[in-house]
Amino acid sequence: MVKLALRSGLRWKVSLAIAGVGALVAVALSLVVHNAARVSMLNSSRDQMDDRVQIAQRYYESTGGKLMLRAKVDDPALPKPLREAADLGLRATYLQDSGNGAPEVWASTPLRNGKILSIHTRFKDRYDILNDLDRALIIGSVSVVLGGTALGILVGGQLSRRLRKAAMAARKLADGDPDVRVRDAIGGRVRDETDDLARAVDGMAEALRDRLEAERRVTADIAHELRTPVTGLVTAAELLPPGRPSELVRDRAQAMRTLVEDVLEVARLDGFAERAEMQDIELGEFVQRRVRTVAPEARITVARDAYVSTDPRRLERILMNLLANAAKHGRGPVDVTVEGRVVRVRDHGPGFPEELLREGPSRFRTGSKDRAGKGHGLGLTIAVGQARVLGARLTFRNADPETEGGTGAVAVLWLPESSPTSTGSFPIIQVPD
The missing domain is CATH 1.10.287.130 (Signal transduction histidine kinase, dimerisation/phosphotransfer (DHp) domain)
Known part of the structure; x- marks a missing residue:
């Protein structure tokens, strides 16, 4: 079962986290403010309509039936809840929200003659104020999210840079650079958990x-x-x-x-004290002469020749160890192929053990039972070390029976385009598919 994994940077994770929290807080506060403002405005509108209907009632009764403030008597559009309240002899207000624009606020009161006096209006100005408040809340929320995202990018980016510097320093440390210190590499004046990690490393x-x-x-x-x-x-x-x-x-x-x-x-x-003595050589001719000397039965193929700058003695040592390993632990024929700066040595034996492919060559470990009892496991270890001094890569894999015509161990030496300046770099033991 293959599990898919998405890789994202720490900067974006922090930014998304801050933006998400900011958005939740902004939305929650906006809803609270909107609802509180709406309730306050509606209550104020209802109180105002209640005052108006009382004024209209006093004027109606004192003038013998005259109306003011756009009041109506027994309005046929009067909502049912207000009629029921009037039947009980109660003065009441009612909010009628049709969903189209501002809600309509009603106020009614029963009269002495048994009729119902009512007033209604929409208070569009207050509804416009509420809309303006909503727009301000939306703008504020977006600003908070954008500001939080920018802050997250800034903070996360700084933390991510420090971690990347720590990772690069740790790689150099693993490659054998004795002067690298992770704490010095990350720098910075602010002390945090990254510094604790660096000091621990x-x-x-x-x-x-x-x-x-x-x-x-x-x-x-x-x-x-x-x-x-x-x-x-x-x-x-x-x-x-x-x-x-x-x-x-x-x-x-x-x-x-x-x-x-x-x-x-x-x-x-x-001890990383070895230094290469570089010379320019024709790789194909060099490999042919050296291989024919120690393994005349090996099949040599020069697919493409190239001039390389390398240390002939160390290159010969690598070739000899690879051929000796093929002779001891593999089966013939042994194929040696030169293709540009790449030298490939393959036998037709059982192949490299899984431990070697997974962990690389190890001294005094000869691998599987098929290889037990032959050698001390130093040949490939020396070859890897000499490749590092040359700044080359030495990789190990097993041949694919379907595409490469049978089993066998395959060692590939990748010579660099330029000469190493110090002790070279560590070779990569496994090659990707």
Whole structure:
């Protein structure tokens, strides 16, 4: 089941939240003010009509039947509630709202002769005032929403910028830049939770860096201390008389020497102290010569040649390790393809284990059971480290049986267009589909 996720910036989330709250508050206040003003105006109109009908009643009774203030006697349009009130001998007012324009306000009172005196009017001026008030409330509400949105964009944008700076600094920190501090990167004079997060990330990075450096130093020291006795062991093994036991001793001694050299190389690469010595080479011709030397059975294809600026020694080291990995853990034939600045090495074995594709190469981990017991997992780790020094990307994937004609492990080296200025950048282990 595929879940769809919408990604939006923090700035717009804050803006929408403030705008939504502002709109709700503005609408609520507008409704309250509108209803209060309308009730007040209608009550005032009814009180005024009640005064008028009393004045008209006194004038009618004192003059013997004359009318004033547009009053009527027994008006046929008199609303039923007013007739019922008059039958009870009550003076009353009534609001008649037809929905078209201002509501009509009625007032009536019973007379001594049994008739009903009534007055009605619409009070259009007051209704116009209420309409003006509604327009003012609408304009005010829109202004509040727009102002809240602008404030949200301002506040959210500042917070978003600080978080983006923190993310960029964290990426540089992850890429091995030892001088980056997240707190210094976000800047700003106002202290908030972002600064607490930055200080926590800086502290965590410092602790991890110290721990990794300690582990690297221990590894390098152990490998360095083993180098001399292992070299002596190899030399002594060469002096043994010919025979199967002597061959086994020499083979194991040489394997131990290779392991010590690989561990030292990994320690140097982990220390980010390596620098590339760049030269301009013709990539296709370089790959052909190097591959034919160590893997003459490999199939080499130069689809498109290119001149690149790289370190030949480190590039050769990467190629040799990829070919050695294909020979140890894969099956032939091994295909090496050069296409511009891209070098692809593929075998036809079971492919890379899922752990390697997910987490990248790891020292002393050789992958699945099919690959267990062969090597120490340092070859691909060294290749990744050398690619970083070159500023290149080394990616790993498995071949698609349907489109690529069978299974196999595929390693792709992407050489950069320009030379690295320091230790290069970390390679991307997995490539997107």
